[in-house]
Amino acid sequence: MSLKIIFITGGVMSGLGKGVTASMTALLLKKRGFKVRMRKLEPYLNVDAGTLSPDQHGEVFVTEDGTETDMDIGNYERFAGVTCTKDDYITSGKIFSEVIQGERRGDYLGETVQIIPHVTNMIMERITSNIDEDTDFLICEIGGTVGDIEGLSFLESIRQKSRSCDVMYLHIGLMPFLKKSEEFKTKPIQHSVSELQKFGIKPDIILCRSTKYYGDLSWKKKIAMFANLDEEMVFPAWDQESLYDVLEQYYEDGLDAKICKFFKQKMTKHLTKQEIGMPSFHYEKNIRVALITKYNKINDSYCSVIEAVKHAAMYNRCKADVVAINSDCLATEELKEFDCIIVPGGFGGRGTEGKINALQFARENDIPCLGICLGMQLMVIEGLRNVVNIDSNSSEFCKNIENPAIGLIDECMENVKGGTMRLGQYPCKMSGKMQEMYKDRLQDGIVSERHRHRYEVNHLHYREALEKVFNLSAWSPDNILLEGFEIKDHSFYVGVQFHPEFQTYLNNPHPLFDNLIKAGLNKQN
Ligand code: GLN
Numbered sequence: 001m002s003l004k005i006i007f008i009t010g011g012v013m014s015g016l017g018k019g020v021t022a023s024m025t026a027l028l029l030k031k032r033g034f035k036v037r038m039r040k041l042e043p044y045l046n047v048d049a050g051t052l053s054p055d056q057h058g059e060v061f062v063t064e065d066g067t068e069t070d071m072d073i074g075n076y077e078r079f080a081g082v083t084c085t086k087d088d089y090i091t092s093g094k095i096f097s098e099v100i101q102g103e104r105r106g107d108y109l110g111e112t113v114q115i116i117p118h119v120t121n122m123i124m125e126r127i128t129s130n131i132d133e134d135t136d137f138l139i140c141e142i143g144g145t146v147g148d149i150e151g152l153s154f155l156e157s158i159r160q161k162s163r164s165c166d167v168m169y170l171h172i173g174l175m176p177f178l179k180k181s182e183e184f185k186t187k188p189i190q191h192s193v194s195e196l197q198k199f200g201i202k203p204d205i206i207l208c209r210s211t212k213y214y215g216d217l218s219w220k221k222k223i224a225m226f227a228n229l230d231e232e233m234v235f236p237a238w239d240q241e242s243l244y245d246v247l248e249q250y251y252e253d254g255l256d257a258k259i260c261k262f263f264k265q266k267m268t269k270h271l272t273k274q275e276i277g278m279p280s281f282h283y284e285k286n287i288r289v290a291l292i293t294k295y296n297k298i299n300d301s302y303c304s305v306i307e308a309v310k311h312a313a314m315y316n317r318c319k320a321d322v323v324a325i326n327s328d329c330l331a332t333e334e335l336k337e338f339d340c341i342i343v344p345g346g347f348g349g350r351g352t353e354g355k356i357n358a359l360q361f362a363r364e365n366d367i368p369c370l371g372i373c374l375g376m377q378l379m380v381i382e383g384l385r386n387v388v389n390i391d392s393n394s395s396e397f398c399k400n401i402e403n404p405a406i407g408l409i410d411e412c413m414e415n416v417k418g419g420t421m422r423l424g425q426y427p428c429k430m431s432g433k434m435q436e437m438y439k440d441r442l443q444d445g446i447v448s449e450r451h452r453h454r455y456e457v458n459h460l461h462y463r464e465a466l467e468k469v470f471n472l473s474a475w476s477p478d479n480i481l482l483e484g485f486e487i488k489d490h491s492f493y494v495g496v497q498f499h500p501e502f503q504t505y506l507n508n509p510h511p512l513f514d515n516l517i518k519a520g521l522n523k524q525n
Contacts, residue, residue, distance in 0.1 A: 003131065004166045004263045007158045008141045009201075011173035011192020016209045017237065017246070018172055019072035022141045024247045025170070026080035028256035031276050032267065034136035038076040039088045039127065040069075042143040043150035047093040050421075058300030062452045062502055063089070066424025071303045072141065078307055078505060079243065087130045092150060095122050115153050123157035128165070146171075147195045155199045168262055171196060171203035172237060175210040175219065184210060184219040186226070193227045204262060205233050205255075212238035233258060244278060244506075251276055277506065285318040287520050290325050290338040292358045292375075294351040298324040304501035305344050305372070311504050312513035316521060327354030332361040339520035340368045340492075343375030345452070345499060349397025356382045368492035368519035370512060373453050376484065376495030377406045380457055383469035390465055396455050405462045406455045409481075422451045428483040428498065432473035437511045446477065449498035457482040457497070470495075492519035 006025065010018045019040075026036045046052060049060050050068035061074035067086040076082055099122055103113045111118075127140060142158065144151045161167055173189035186208075193203060206223055224231040235253050240246045250256070251273070260267050289309055295301035306322050313320035325334070328351050335341060341362045343355050355375070359382045362369035371379040377394055384392040384405055394406035404411065425448045430438050441447050459466060459482045466472060466485070474484030474496065484496035494512060504510035 002166060003128065003135055003138055004168070004265075005127070005138045005140060005161065006168045006170055006259065007161075008139065008170045008172065009146050009155075009158075009196065009203075010142075010144070011146045011171060011195065012188040013174055014145055016172050016174055018141050018143075019075050020079075020243060020246055021170070021172055021207060021237065021250075022072075022139050023075050023079035024243075024250050025255060025259070026076065026082060026137075026139050027247065028251060028276065029137050029139075029259065030080060030082075031271055032256060032260070034265075035132070035134055036080065036082060036137045036139060037088070037131055037135050038080060038082050038084060039090065039138060039140045040072055040076075040143060041123070041127070041140060041154050042070070042089070042091040043148060043154060044091060044143070045093040045096070045150075046091055047097060048089070048091065054295045054301035059303050060452070061304065062423060062450045062499065064425045064448075064450070068423065068452070071300060072143075074304050074307075074502065077502075078304075079247075081505060085130075087126070090123070090126050092153070095119060095126065095153075098122060116156060119153050120157045120160060123154060124161055127157065127161060146192050152199075155196075155201065159200045166263065168204045168259065169196070169201055170205040170207065172207040172209055175208040175223075177211050177213055182215070184208075184213070184215075186219050186222045189223055190226050193223075203227055203229070205229075205235065205258065207235045207237040209237040210239070212240075233262075247276070248273070248278055251278070283317060283319040285521065285524070287313055287316075287318045287320050287340065287517060287524075288338045289320055289322045289340045289342060289520070290335055290358075291322055292327045292330065292341065292343045292355050293324045294327060294346050302344055304499070304504075305342060308501040308504040308510055308513045309342070309517070311506055311509035312517040315507070315509045315514060316517050318517070318521065320517070325358075327351035327358065330354045330358055332357050335361050335367065336365070338367065339523060340370070340516050342516070343369070343371045343378060344501075345373030345375065347374070347396075352378060352394075352397060356385075360386055363487065363490065363493055366491050366523075368516050368523065369494075370492070370516045371495035372501065373497060373499060376497055377455060377457065379470075379485075379493075379495040380405050380462075380466065384462065384465055387469045388465045390462070392462075394455055403462075405458050405466075407458050408454060409456050411458075421454050425450050426498070427477050428474050429477050430474050430484075432471050433486050433488070434473040434484060434494070437515045439511075441511060449483070449496070449500065450502040451498045453497065491523060492516055 008022050030036050048068045049070045058071040061069045063084050065085050069089040073084050173192045176185045220231050220234045224234045309320045355378050381392050384390040392403040392405040393401045395404040427446045429445050470485035472485045487493040500510045500512045
């Protein structure tokens with residue numbers, strides 16, 4: 001079958017769950033046996049998400065090939081189980097810089113370089129570039145809201161794409177519910193549909209995001225009539241408790257079946273909820289996890305870490321209660337209330353002393369604790385300071401320090417030159433407790449983990465001191481870079497230079513998070 005493209009746009013306002021809808025649609029189609037690829041077109045001018053503040057735009061996710069993307073790509077990978085690459089994250093910044101570089105090289109042979117056709121042609125080319133021939137569906141989400149000035153060239157490109165490809169337009173808009181008059185209001189969606197129509201795009205499916213209310217369905221008729229659609233192509237997208245409830249709703253409403261019908265694809269047999277991968281469980285316990293943070297928009301800024309905790313908790317049949325504690329105003333005593341502590345990654349010195357205090361408390365009071373990237377680097381500093389009595393710090397936020405146990409690679413190791421940032425997937429070899437925890441993921445003792453950091457542990461100068469505190473049990477295969485460690489006589493005290501949260505899945509949680517939760521549950525007993 002030739003490639004079918006589903007373009008997903010959002011109307012009325014942002015935050016309606018386009019990314020979630022894209023992921024759930026991909027997952028349902030994958031379970032039906034189709035080969036699915038996912039892509040995101042981002043209207044902003046940043047070339048990638050590397051410099052975006054997590055407080056403004058949510059966490060920065062890192063793909064296998066080291067592209068820094070926004071959190072939606074993380075949701076695609078986690079929920080739909082797809083692997084994304086640099087080709088799947090296309091920003092206006094990337095497109096414009098390629099067009100301008102082309103103009104400087106003289107590629108356009110004297111033409112006047114314009115949004116249409118040069119930018120739009122580049123977008124169209126990127127939409128379908130580097131896609132395996134046997135791919136059945138490409139799900140392509142357009143960031144932003146229909147009508148935004150930044151997104152106009154994307155809308156024009158996806159319209160033109162229908163001239164050469166088999167295309168469906170799925171639109172998700174807000175449908176407010178007015179309590180006083182007890183009715184849904186369809187006007188905002190009517191407006192966003194007419195905005196789309198202005199660009200020559202007629203939605204084929206409309207999802208109406210709203211608060212849950214099972215009343216009469218006359219709103220469906222109204223929207224269908226206005227958008228020239230069959231009523232069966234208008235779906236509710238109610239607010240739900242969890243993403244898994246969203247999946248269940250789309251599954252029960254037959255979103256994937258309607259998509260297959262539209263593209264005249266035969267549906268395979270009816271899939272059961274279990275086959276779709278919906279978790280069937282009841283929570284037996286609660287687990288309280290303290291996340292020692294710096295950013296304020298917790299759910300977005302630490303999205304992958306929180307999802308990783310949830311996956312591991314579900315796997316262990318418990319409900320995770322993740323509480324963010326700002327490290328600037330941490331009173332360590334409050335950590336006593338928690339079963340586990342996580343110190344996540346981050347950049348810059350703000351809040352690091354509070355994090356170090358939390359780590360000391362976890363180490364001394366045997367509270368299961370995971371340090372990720374910056375968290376791991378701070379574990380090193382804490383251990384050297386409080387166990388070995390070396391007043392250490394990282395050269396990232398403390399210049400001219402006598403004992404920088406964390407430094408840039410060329411500061412720590414002669415003859416080893418680093419780029420500015422170590423990004424993407426690199427192999428690590430494991431031993432000791434770490435090897436035990438990773439047993440299902442190791443191949444010949446090696447596992448690939450994703451990285452995003454500049455600074456490294458200076459094990460050349462501090463090896464002896466480090467070994468007084470930690471078991472140095474994860475290394476790059478050439479033994480040049482320390483990747484992780486644990487403390488033997490502790491219920492769980494693990495630090496890793498990489499980001500395990502970027503490779504965790506619903507029924508296959510990351511082993512470090514799984515073991516962290518298990519250690520927390522053990523302590524409860
Ligand atoms: N700031 C630290 C570094 O660059 C840690 C980065 C991170 O936690 N992702 O090495």
